[in-house]
Amino acid sequence: MDEKGYKYGMIGLGTMGRNLVLNMNDHGYSVAGFDKSDSQVELLRKDTGERKIYATSDLNGFVKALKTPRVIMLLVPAGKIVDEVIQELTPLLSENDVLMDCGNSHFTDTNRRIEQLQKSTIHFMGIGISGGESGARYGPSIMPGGPKDVYKYASEMLESISAKVNNEPCVTWLGPGSAGHYVKMVHNGIEYGLMQLISEAYHLMKDVGCMNNDELHDIFSKWNGGMLHSFLIEITADIFAQKDELTNNRLIDMILDSAHQKGTGGWTSQNAMELQVPIPVIDVAVSMRDLSAYKKERQAAQQKLEGTGNKFEGDKTSLLTWLEQALYFSMITTYAQGMSLLYFASREYKFDLKLEDIASIWRGGCIIRASLLEDIHAAFSRQPDLSNMMMDDKIGQKLMHSQIEVRKIIQIGIEAGIPLPAMMGALAYYDSYRSGWLPANLIQAQRDYFGAHTYERNDRERTFHTHWNQENQ
Numbered sequence: 214m215d216e217k218g219y220k221y222g223m224i225g226l227g228t229m230g231r232n233l234v235l236n237m238n239d240h241g242y243s244v245a246g247f248d249k250s251d252s253q254v255e256l257l258r259k260d261t262g263e264r265k266i267y268a269t270s271d272l273n274g275f276v277k278a279l280k281t282p283r284v285i286m287l288l289v290p291a292g293k294i295v296d297e298v299i300q301e302l303t304p305l306l307s308e309n310d311v312l313m314d315c316g317n318s319h320f321t322d323t324n325r326r327i328e329q330l331q332k333s334t335i336h337f338m339g340i341g342i343s344g345g346e347s348g349a350r351y352g353p354s355i356m357p358g359g360p361k362d363v364y365k366y367a368s369e370m371l372e373s374i375s376a377k378v379n380n381e382p383c384v385t386w387l388g389p390g391s392a393g394h395y396v397k398m399v400h401n402g403i404e405y406g407l408m409q410l411i412s413e414a415y416h417l418m419k420d421v422g423c424m425n426n427d428e429l430h431d432i433f434s435k436w437n438g439g440m441l442h443s444f445l446i447e448i449t450a451d452i453f454a455q456k457d458e459l460t461n462n463r464l465i466d467m468i469l470d471s472a473h474q475k476g477t478g479g480w481t482s483q484n485a486m487e488l489q490v491p492i493p494v495i496d497v498a499v500s501m502r503d504l505s506a507y508k509k510e511r512q513a514a515q516q517k518l519e520g521t522g523n524k525f526e527g528d529k530t531s532l533l534t535w536l537e538q539a540l541y542f543s544m545i546t547t548y549a550q551g552m553s554l555l556y557f558a559s560r561e562y563k564f565d566l567k568l569e570d571i572a573s574i575w576r577g578g579c580i581i582r583a584s585l586l587e588d589i590h591a592a593f594s595r596q597p598d599l600s601n602m603m604m605d606d607k608i609g610q611k612l613m614h615s616q617i618e619v620r621k622i623i624q625i626g627i628e629a630g631i632p633l634p635a636m637m638g639a640l641a642y643y644d645s646y647r648s649g650w651l652p653a654n655l656i657q658a659q660r661d662y663f664g665a666h667t668y669e670r671n672d673r674e675r676t677f678h679t680h681w682n683q684e685n686q
């Protein structure tokens with residue numbers, strides 16, 4: 214195999230990088246891959262066979278093997294390593310070469326790197342990729358951001374390797390600067406929210422409905438055939454059927470209930486706070502992962518702090534019917550929160566995002582793909598400038614239709630002492646958003662009372678301050 218003239222480069226040959234290389238090659242592209250670790254290089258070589266793929270741990274050799282202008286994808290862990298790779302690589306590159314960071318970089322890091330590389334003649338793009346191992350291998354959802362005229366160097370290849378829905382590729386240029394990484398971050402925030410909601414449904418079915426893993430497998434499989442049809446529901450059904458190799462139990466019962474996180478959900482919450490955009494389901498999903506990690510404290514508290522001990526007396530069939538609707542309701546509001554964050558962030562950061570395009574490329578390949586995204590896509594096609602998709606007639610109808618069930622499910626959870634914070638957050642978001650009046654007048658009064666922070670009136674202009682109940686001060 215000659216070591217020249219490769220069309221694309223991949224730095225980072227871990228599972229994602231390696232699978233993307235193979236995917237690109239399946240679609241007719243020659244790819245050179247680089248990894249510092251010889252064992253990763255070896256793994257790719259094993260898969261290479263007669264393919265036009267070159268794998269090396271020599272950075273110079275890797276750069277020389279590429280056609281110019283070079284188009285190099287980076288799939289290395291987010292953070293310092295991305296900076297280190299850029300630093301090592303850029304002296305070896307030439308004018309108009311393109312670097313595409315395809316990891317989960319924080320969008321502010323991407324902004325900094327863009328600025329840093331602006332001084333050189335090398336182009337930089339931040340690209341979000343979702344779909345895990347099998348997405349990378351057989352078709353991910355791809356979220357590119359950066360200079361539009363640079364995107365053309367990779368657009369054809371990205372379209373061919375991406376997932377397809379109705380023959381449409383799940384990739385499109387999303388916006389300038391760090392738009393791609395921003396959208397991927399919000400994708401992950403939604404992912405956290407949906408996962409928390411599903412785990413709450415599991416908790417309720419397991420502890421209140423006393424359902425075993427076979428029943429849970431059947432229920433999630435059935436749900437996946439209906440309105441909840443989605444990747445996360447599908448894999449959840451599979452999970453309950455998985456046997457443990459080390460014991461006779463189901464694997465799910467042997468996994469420690471302490472969730473980890475790489476940070477993208479937390480970044481979404483932090484940024485939403487900064488922009489003052491409410492995304493309560495995502496916030497609570499992050500907090501619940503945090504709380505789950507306090508395993509020892511929770512075990513101690515279980516010995517000391519009692520609940521009511523109430524049991525669910527109703528029938529299981531109704532519980533399941535209500536829960537399916539409750540989950541649907543809560544999932545809609547989770548997407549609504551993510552989309553509304555994108556709406557406001559797009560204005561703040563001048564991304565000029567097309568929410569219709571984002572819903573479209575999330576329909577396939579990514580972790581949050583779901584039938585519901587067809588409706589979301591349709592909503593933003595009807596009204597591209599919708600600040601909150603709950604105001605779309607069809608989506609609003611769906612929420613109004615399923616709200617009774619989410620209220621019933623939350624009551625059951627409260628009675629039985631099962632925490633359903635994401636579902637509660639979903640319902641509270643809906644109820645608050647549809648409230649023409651909220652009790653924030655009282656908060657304003659309190660602020661003015663203790664801090665002279667002033668308030669506005671609802672019957673005349675300008676701000677006011679009152680000397681509240683002087684005698685009590």
Ligand code: 6PG
Pocket residue numbers: 317342343344345401404473474475476477478579580
């Ligand atoms: C994807 C996923 C992926 C994410 C991991 C784990 O879209 O393919 O979002 O990018 O990094 O699934 O994320 P946490 O470790 O934060 O749960």
